[in-house]
Amino acid sequence: MKLDQFATLFIVVVLLIAGCSAKENQSLTSIQQSNEGPTTVEVQAQQHELQTLVAGTSSCEKPPITMEWAGKKYILKDENSSAEPGMKFGYVSCEKGQFKLGDGGPGTLMVDSNGDPRTNHDLIFVGKWGYALYTLKQSLKVEDVASLQVVGGLPGTKGSPLYQSTNETGKTIIAKIVSWINTSKPTGVQEEYGKHGYPMVIELKMNDGKFMYVETGYNCVIKSNADGSGSKSCTTVKGEIVLSNDSTKMRAKSPELYEWLKAGWKNEK
Secondary structure, X not given: OOHHHHHHHHHXXXXXXXXXXXXXXXXXXXHHHHHHOOOXXXXXXXXXXXXXXXXXXXXXXXXXXXXXXXXXXXXXXXXXXXXXXXXXXXXXXXXXXXXXXXXXXXXXXXXEEEOOOOOOOOEEEEEOOEEEEEEEOOOXXXXXXXXXXXXXXXXXXXXXXXXXXXXXXXXXXXXXXXHHHHHOEEEEXXXXXXXXXXXXXXXXXXXXXXXXXXXXXEEEEEEEOOOOOEEEEEEEEEEEEEEEOOOOEEEEEOHXXXXXXXXXXXXXX
């Protein structure tokens, strides 16, 4: 083999080795990136998606139970309110149950204030359902509760002792109940059935004199009889509770509160 032919062959072999090495490095880099997680671009895209997401549910036909607006969390107070919209805050679009910030185009939904936003911080979410009223979701604070007691039941039923924030036992019970209330997961507005038996109820008295009540979740079936009279049958819903104050009855999931209300409070010392 001549010298120049040998030189040419040597250069070709070197180039082939270099090419294979580059491909291996490229593959290794791809594997390392996949092992390290999403790229910066992917993370930014995910963050943008989260920032534009207002609420998520199973359908666009009903208002979501909770929503986020302007960095604050709101909870559904009334699915079809008679409240009057005030200032327009923005638009929301919905696709497959995902509510996102919209641009006011065809089919978009509206978010308005409930009356004057300077004095009322509720929101009105306008959609196919009508005017859904939302209120700020606020955590209950232990230091705001003056006392707690389990009351109610059939006539003659004895409730729990009055647990007060002024003693250690009371503080412990109040802190536990408040923690469960704050971690409960809203499921919707409790349908109003009127009187529904004799449930045991946790009565929380606040320092400002107002009250909050907790009872087990319930559903009722109302029937019309042949003679024109009516009958109503109500049953509790396992693992669910109803939180209520002067104006709102909200259903939520809280197995801990449900079990404590059913029997757990009797075991407190």
